[in-house]
Each structure stands twice: as structure tokens, then as C-alpha cells.
Amino acid sequence: MTIRRSSKRSTWCPRWWPRWRTTSMARILTTEERAFIARWMTESSQLRRVRQYPRYLDLTRKREQGWPRTADDMARLFSDAELRDLQVWFNLSWIGPEVISADARLGELVRKGRDFSEDDKEPVFSAHFDLLRKVLPKYREVQDRGQAELITSPYYHPILPLIADLGIARVARPDLAMPRRRFTHPDDAAEQVRLGIESHTLHFSNRPRGIWPPEAAVSDDVARLAAEQRLDWMLSDEGILALSSGSPINRDGDGRLMQPELLYAPYRVQTGGPPIHLVFRDGRLSNAIGFEYQNSAPDEAAKDLIGRLHGTQRRQVDAPLLAVIALDGENCWDFYEGNGNDFLHSLYRRLSHDPDLKTVTVSEFLAEFPSQRSLARIHPGSWINANFDTWVGDQEHNVAWEFLAEARDFLSERERQADAPAELAAARREALIAEGSDWFWWFGRSHDSGMDQIWDSLFRLHLRNIYMSCQQPPPASLYQSIVKDAESSASKRPDRKITPKLNGAVDHEEWNAAGYVDVTALFGAMHPPKGAIRRIWFGHDDRNLYLRFDLLGGGRPPRAVELEMLFSARPGRRPDGEGDAGGWRKRTGRGDFGFDPAFRLTARRDGVDYQLELREMAPAVAGNPPRWAGRATAGEALAFALPFEALGQDPGERLDMVALAYEDGKPVEQLPPTGSIAVRVPGDGSTSRENRPLKILLVSAEVAPFAKVGGLADVAGALPKALKAMGHDVRVVMPRYGSIDVEKYGLRAVLTNLGVPLAHQPVNADVLEGRIGENIPIYFIENQQFFGREGMYGFWDDDARFIYFSRAALEMLRPLGFQPDVIHVNDWHTAVIPNMLARLYASDPFFADMATVLTIHNLAFQGVFGYGTLHLADLEPWGLIKAGIPGLDDIVNLLGRGLYFSDVVNTVSNRYAEEILTPEYGEKMDPLLRAFRGKLHGIINGIDYEVFDPLTDASIAARYDVNTVEKKVENKLALQNEVGLPQDPAIPVIGLISRLYDQKGLDLIANIMWGLMRLNLQLVVLGAGDARYEEMFRANARDNPQKVAATIGFKPVLAQHIYAGSDLFLMPSRFEPCGLGQLISLRYGTIPIVRATGGLADTIADWDPVKQTGNGFVFSAYDHWDLYAQVVRALENFRQPALWRRLQANAMSTDVSWANSADKYVRLYHAAIANHAEATEYSATAAGPYGWSEPEKAAGS
Secondary structure (H helix, E strand, O other), X not given: OEEEOOOOOOOOOOOOHHHHHHOOOHHHOOHHHHHHHHHHOOOOOOOHHHHOOHHHHHXXXXXXXXXXXXXXXXXXXXXXXXHHHHHHHHHHOOOOHHHHHHOHHHHHHHHHOOOOOHHHHHHHHHHHHHHHHHHHXXXXXXXXXXXXXXXXXXXXXXXXXXXXXXXXXXXXOOOOOOOOOOOOOHHHHHHHHHHHHHHHHHHHOOOOOEEOOHHHOEOHHHHHHHHHOOOOEEEEEHHHHHHHHOOOOOEOOOOOEOOHHHHOOOEEEOOOOOOEEEEEEOHHHHHHHHHHHHHOOHHHHHHHHHHHHHHHHOOOOOOOOOOOOEEEOOOOHHHOHHHHHHHHHHHHHHHHHOOOOOOOOHHHHHHHOOOOEEEOOOOOEOOOOOOOOOOOOOHHHHHHHHHHHHHHHHHHHHHHHOOOHHHHHHHHHHHHHHOEHHHHHHOOOOXXXXXXXXXXXXXXXXXXXXXXXXXXXXXXXXXXXXXXXXXXXXXXXXXXXXOOOOOOOOOHHHHOOOEEEEHHHHHOOOOOOOOOEEEEEEEEOOOEEEEEEEEXXXXXXXXXXXXXXXXXXXXXXXXXXXXXXXXXXXHHOOXXXXXXXXXXXXXXXEOOEEEEEEEEOOOOOOOOOOOEEEEEEEOOEEEEEEEHHHHOOOOOOEEEEEEEEEEOOEEEEEEXXXXXXXXXXXXXXXXXXXXXXXXXXXXXXXXXXOEOOOHHHHHHHHHHHHHHHOOOEEEEEEEOOOOOOOOOOOOEEEEEEEEEEEOOEEEEEEEEEEEEOOOEEEEEEEOHHHHOOOOOOOOOOHHHHHHHHHHHHHHOHHHHOOOOOEEEEEHHHHOHHHHHHHHOOOOOHHHHOOEEEEEEOOOOOOOEEOOXXXXXXXXHHHOOOOOOOOOOOOOEEHHHHHHHHOOEEEEOOHHHHHHOOOOOOOOOOHHHHHHOHHHEEEOOOOEOOOOOOOOOOOOOOOOOOHHHHHHHHHHHHHHHHHHOOOOOOOOOEEEEEEEEOHHHOHHHXXXXXXXXXXXXXXXXXXXEEOHHHHHHHHHHHHHOOOOEEEEEOOOHHHHHHHHHHOOEEEEOOOOOOOOOHHHHHHXXXXXXXXXXXXXXXHHOOEXXXXXXXXXXXXXXXXXXXXXXXXXXXXXXXXXXXXXHHHHHHHHHHOOOEHHHHHHHHHHHHHHHHHHHHHHHHHHHHOOOOOOOEOOHHHOOO
């Protein structure tokens, strides 16, 4: 096993280190020095190294919570004593626990914990330097006794293939954006290797036989130069082997190699020079140490690793196997308990005593078992995705490579002159330093060091030193920040719909959500565009496509530039001949758009305006009129709206477009240079698609009647019936809780011993099948460990339980032979499913086209857990979602992940979908919800008309409908009798069925109870919740037995009686996502009194006795007097029988069925399918640097 020491060399020493280490006291530090300590000596409070020391954690949290914004704020943040403690703890925390336990002085400092003196710093720094002095002798010691083979690495840690030839990055990624200037310096690569060998030999008196290429980056060039340096072997990654040999490295469901002899063997390579051997690491085992085992008990982790090796060994063929585990040794231990020592001790102990495993050096293995396999070529790449994207291709990368290439070309020219050897040696050293990989690691969008400006400055300093060593002034560009110049990426897809004003001025806020193609970023800072366009913005609302061209020269280009856009035809429709598109191809030899242009929009300058015309691209016909024409004023940009109707596109279809620039009638630019910009025409597309039934899987933690805690169960039980009635194939899955009676519901097993992955281990489940109604399949995931207990929620392992359930819902699909178009998940319990599909199943064709819909029923419950939850879901390789939102970035929020990854999100009313975008209702998720508001919808729930029908309800005293509503009074008399109130049809009865919490507006009722008791009414209450409200209703029932009846608890039959027997129904909620009570009361002709919030606002319209419109009584302000006024108003209307009958008819005629809501859900499903298709297109093309569609033919252009 190879765990590399860091070969990244520091090339500078902070000027403050010696003085701060020995003599500087906290009280005499300058403002700059105090700010520096506060900023750089307070590490993240999430680091184990910080969290194990309470004082250090407190100081770090003080900085995080204080959120200082300026250097002065930072300097004032800590007192002198706190700064002194920081100086000690920052340095002490970097010392391993085994060293601290062996050093009495350091142990005493840990026990002291705080209020350190200046003298307390000395043993810490002494320990640091003592450890540094021991490092190289310790390595030499283990080498000399044969315990380890030490190998070398190129001196300044460059990516050798890129130094030899930067252009080789395009072998793995032909479409990669590259710097304009070539960088090809194989002599530098050889020099880096030579210096590494010399340093190794000097320090260890032994010439190395192997080499660790930085980031395991290899190529044919690297193999050749390593062999020429008389090295025997080098290391790379299994991904490189697969692409070099053409044989995939296949694993079974447990991650064990199917053919270990392919990976666990050395390979001989000879590329035009001496041969060299390559060994390839097991990426799965290496990454387990690097990223997974930190979350496990040390001994269990070591046991798992040994078990995996034994599992592979059982598939061993006759040839011996060489398992190579290789990872960066400086990175992972910070996340392990005890700095990884306990894990390593356990692992090495097991290896030492295992009779079936033998530790061996690579050279020993090669000596005993020479390579029997060979490779004709080496795929150029690294251990990160087998390519070089991490170090080249981003805007910042390429600017940095441009600077380095320019400086290196300057040096090459001076070397040819050879007039100052001493100066050239210093300049050459600076060039080799600047070739190090970590400069480019921190440039670009993939990584953020938190100090990118410092890296940027140091990189450019080394480049300036090349010129200054040669007594030449550096270029002015080396004094300009690379990071600053590359702050915007080349492209962005639209976030949501826009409707900007088009008045010649640009309101940037209105365009923030649009997509864009940044032309200057495309071509790089060193290669500006040839035309007049700086950036193209695109977005849409339901009717129009909005285009904006930011023009070079502030809207008034110095040349006569004309613009045009080409648009695609509808799918299946090709234009009649090439028309103007053919002319473009003939004139330029270009035009490989990846689509057949059907329309051309021209923008010709006409004074201060542009004349716009859209025409079909058919062969020229005399008098062929434009399909659309308009004018636009070009201020700082040219912006206009183009109706989708003019383009003849159907909702939900993809629309491709490309921009062309002409100068003096000649084409000068195509944007993007290859491929197209793509948008999807707004609308769900359901009317234009084949009217086929959808396959829908609804996944829910509860489903009525099998298990119910809240309204989620009612939705999950009723919506499938309505979808089925529309002809769709809908199925449901839920856990089989211990309370669900198998015999009562006639459940039968359809799958047994289904292996469901949990924390990388299979845990078996059975799948039972039952029915909702007569013909809707519902599956039950059965696992006694997770679901056999009493109860549904609130257990310590709820994260494991519902992650397991979510994974099982996916794993059961293939063996059941059900491949849904849409998976509909609900609330936090199943919100991880879209995340799993996007990360764990995206490459599986069976799952690739499944769209997802997330319905939020209760935003207050979000499924918030610690980082280990990602390990349970097998999602830890992707880490946390850093949304940039305080409180969300450092936790696992399963509902937030669902919101992030779902194709469509909805909540249970339109009004609530708007309310949750605000801090008042957003439950601290409103920033994330606002970021994704473009895919957020609202659909009101329905009610099951088979269950709630006063004409068929067997539980009520008298049945009735809208035509016989006078019979309702019999139910009223029966209810009064049942709850012990005086029977009087003339007294209005107000029903209240509710959970008794503040959310339900109970505080408003409490404030007006005294007033209600003075009115001629009766109040019937059913519910449970806060003890204070339960007691309030009990007390009022005792004190006013003629007016109030209160039943604490929940009785379904009594609830039906209240709905049927009450005249009015009270719902004054503070917030109400949907509401069920008002829907049922409408169905039974019981008039709701509601506050205008959430679903209550969407379903209840205020009664207008003049126009005789509306179906209830509504108030807006959360104020008890407003509630009281509506009660009084309702009683006044009750005393007018004719008006009351009209109001009841309005209420009972309101369509609150699931049929109405189900139709909206079908449209939502189609929108999800369209969004998923669009996202798949974007993700498939995001491999290119532009982020739009790139046709295969253009990939290499």
C-alpha cells in the first residue's frame, strides 16, 4: 500500500514567521498582524482538528459568528489574550496526538487550555522544528531496514504530460477550451524528473527505482522520459488502465472486481525508448481510505478493507495479484479520529497477522513476478476522471497557461542567446516553480482555497522573476489578477422565466435569471472576438423569447456590423431546401450547427435603431413576407422579444439557435463557434406529445388507509385513484410498518431478499404488494430492523430508515419490470431519491430518463442530519451542497437536496408556493427556494369524493346533495344531541376540527372567546395539541355548556358528523400549505371562515351577497378583531335563508375533487419530463467548455 508523503514544496517563507514565533507579543502586534492572525489562524469549526479542543473551537466560532467584513473588524475581533491563545492553538492543533501524549510540556498546554502566556509558545514551536528534523531520518530508517520502498516525484510537482505538451489534454477531451499559445516543453518535464531523482538520492543515499507522477498523471511522453531516466516503474490509476487497454474494470454490486487479474498486475510499456513498468491503483479501495472510512470506527474500517481484499482474492486466478492502494497521505487524516492513527494501527496489525495477504514493495514484486502484460499506448490523463480538466480548460486556467507560455517562450529565446548563464539559471528555476500543478489546481471554478488571490499573486510573482532575473521588465499583464479577470464563466442556462422591459435601457436585475453566452470568456482574454458581440443573453416567459446582445463599444460598434440568428425547425420538420443556411455554408465553409435552420432573424442598423425581420429559410420566393418584424433601440445593448408563435414551435419542444455576425456583408463570426444555444419552449408539452398514458411511481412515507399521521397520507391514497381514472399506470410504494396488518389488507410477497445498498453494504428487504381500491398496486418495503417497530417517525435512526426506504423504492423497479416515466416523491422522507438518481443511477439506461417531482407538504420538517448521512446514502463522494446559504452549507438537509435535484417541485397550493419564498414562511429555506423558483409550482390538494360525499356517506344521520341541502338540518340536530348541546335548528353551529397549535390560529380564537360567548351561536371542537389550548376549550365547555362542546382527541366518525352537521367551519390559520378541512366543509355545504393564506386563499372566495358570488368568509390580516368581524358577518348572513341557500349551493358546487387536481399533476409530470430532458441535454453538453449543445461532428473543431 502506498500513501504518499506530500511532495508539494514551499518556495517562500512568510516574513513574519521568525518574529512572531519567538518575540512578538500579542499586545504589540500591528493592526495588519492582528487581522492576519484572526483570519488565517481560525480554521473551519467543522474540522476534527479544531473540534477536539474546546478553546480553539470557541475562538473559531467567534470569528464565524462575528462575520467580520473588513481588516479593521478582523483586527478588533479578539483581545490580546485571545490572540495569544489562537497563536498557540493553531500551531498545537497541527501536532499529532501521539506526539502530544509523549511530550509532558505539550500535554500540560492541552490541559491548561486557555490564557496562555508568551512563554507557552516556545514548546509548541520547538516541537514543530523537532518533528521537521526527524522526518527525513525516519524515512531513511524504514528504507534501510527494508520496511518500505521510497520513490521519487518530479521536483516542483508539475503535471508532467501537460508540461511535455499541453495540447495532449484534448485527447481525453477534444472539445476542451485551450489557451491560444502553445506550451510544449518536454525538456522541462525531464528536468523536473531529474531534479526529483537527484534530491531523493542526496537525502536517502539510494537512487529511486520508482516514480509517483503528480496526480497519477501519465502519457506516452511521460513513460518515455521516466524510462530514459533509468526508472523501473511508475504509478497511475485504474481509469487510465481501462482507457489504455480498452478493457473496462468491472465490479459486482459489492464493489468487488470481476476480473482482478486485469487491475492487480504490472504492465510493461515501451514507447520508443527503454521499457518501463506501470502499476495501477485500486481506486475504490484508495478512495475508501481517502473519503469513507473516516466516518467509521477505526477497527471496523480496517476490517472492511481487509474483507474487500479477501473477497477479491477469492476470485484470484493462478497468477499472483498485486493490489496497489495509493492516495495523497497529507489530505485524509485530518478527518479521522486520532489523526488516523487508530485506523492505521488496526490495518497494519491485521495485515501483519493475515496468513493470506503479504505486504510487498513494487520493486520486490517485479523482481519475483516480471510483467506478463503490456500496453501499446498509455491514455493521457490523471486519477481525476482520467483527464486533465482540473488544470486546464477553465478561463482562469487558460489565462495562467498563456502567461506561463509567454514567459517560457521569452526564456527560451534568452537561452538561445546564452549571454548570461547565472541569470538564466535563476530564471529557469522560477519557470520550473511556476510549472507546479497546484497553481492551476486553485485556478478555475472547481476549487476554492479561500486564498486564491494569494496564490494568484505568488504565481505571477514567479513569472515576473523570470523577466527580472534576465534584467528585463515584466509585461504589464503580470501585474493584473488572473482571478479578477476571469470572474465570469463562459455560459449559464436560464434560472427561471423573465419578462424584462424593452425600452433601450438595461435593467440588470430583470435579466439576472436569464441564460447567457459570454463571447469574451469563450475566446479567452488573449483572443478577443472578431465581431461586435460581447455577451448574448437569452430567456423567456410564456409567450416570448427574449434576446439581448451586449455590444462591444457600448451599443455603437465602430464598424458596420449586422447580426442574425438562425433557429431550428420543429422536430420532424425539415425546411424545404437549404435556402440562406446553404448560402452561409457555401460562403464560409462553416455552419455545422447541429440542427437544420428553419428561420432566420436579421438585425440591420437603421440610424439609432435596428430593423428586425424573421423569415423562413426556404428557397427565395418573390414577395415572401416576413413572419414577424419589429424595431429595437440599441443603447448599451440590443434587446428585443420574439414571439414563440412566430417560430411555429410547440410547448415543451427544444429550440436551437446560433448567432452570426457580418461586417460589410461578409460573415466574420459564428457564436457559439460550434454547436448551438438551446432553450425549451415554455409549456409542459402535454398537448403536443403523443397522448399516451404515463407510468408514475408515487413514493410516500405514509398512505391512507394503511398508515396515517397527517395530510400526506390522504394525498398519497387519493391522488393515485384520480390518476388511474385518467388512464395512467400509477403505482405506490411505502414502508411496511409494524402496524400494517398483512392479512387484513391481503398483502403478498412479490420480491424476497432484495439487496438494498446502505452505507456501501447490501441490506435485504422483502417487497409486498397490495391494492389501493381495486386496481392500483401499492408496494410495501419490509425490513423488520427499520420498520417492524411501533410508530412511524421520531426515531434516532430516521435518516437510515428513510434513506434505506428511498433506495429500496429504486432498487425494486428493475426486478418488478416497472420503468416509470416520473417518480413522485413527497416531503423529506423520500426527497433524497432525485439526488440518488442524479448521482448513483445517472449512467444506468434503465433509470436515466426517469423524471422526478417533489411535493412539499410540510416545509417545517426538512430531514436535517449530520455529514454521516451522506455515507448512508452512498453520496459522500459528492459531499455537501454548498449553496452559499448560512445554516444550509454545513448540514445534510434531505428536503433541500430534493429541492436541488428534482426536475420539478411543487407545494400544495399556489399561494403557499409564493409565501414560502419569504423569510416569514420559508422556514430558513427561502433563499434556496428563491434560487429555484423557476421550477416551483403550486397545486391544491383535492379530496376523495368516494369518501367525502354527503349523498352516500353512511356515517351521517341524513344524506343530501346540493338539491336537497335542506336535509342538512337533520345532521345538525343529530350533532347537537351527540355532543350535548341544546337542539335548536335556528342556532348557527360553528365546527372546529384542528390540531391545537398556534399555526392553526388558536391564539386568535383565544382572544375572542369571551366575545363569541356573547353571540347566539354554538361551537363544536374536535382536536388535540398544546395543553393550554386543550384546557381553554375544556374550560369554556364547562363554563358555557349551552354554547361549547369540546372533544379532546380525534374521532373520525365525529369529524364526519361535524362536517355534515355544522353551519360554519372555522380555519383562521397563521399559515396553511393546503388545508383539508375547508375542502371537506365545502363538499358538505358547511361554510368556511378562513384567513387568506396558503391553500385557504386559493380555495375560498369571499362571499358577496350582492353579486351572490363566493363560497366562504375570508379575512386577511392576522388579527383577532378581523376574525371576530367575519364571524359576526357570517351570523348575519345565516339569518337570511335565501342568501344562505345560495351560499351553500356555491360551496357545494366548488370542484374540490382529485380529478381537477390530478389533471394539473399530469401537466406537472409532463413539465418534469421536459425539464429532465433539458437538464440531461445540458449535462451531456456541459462536458464542453461552453455548456450548450455540441454536435459530435463539431467536437474536435
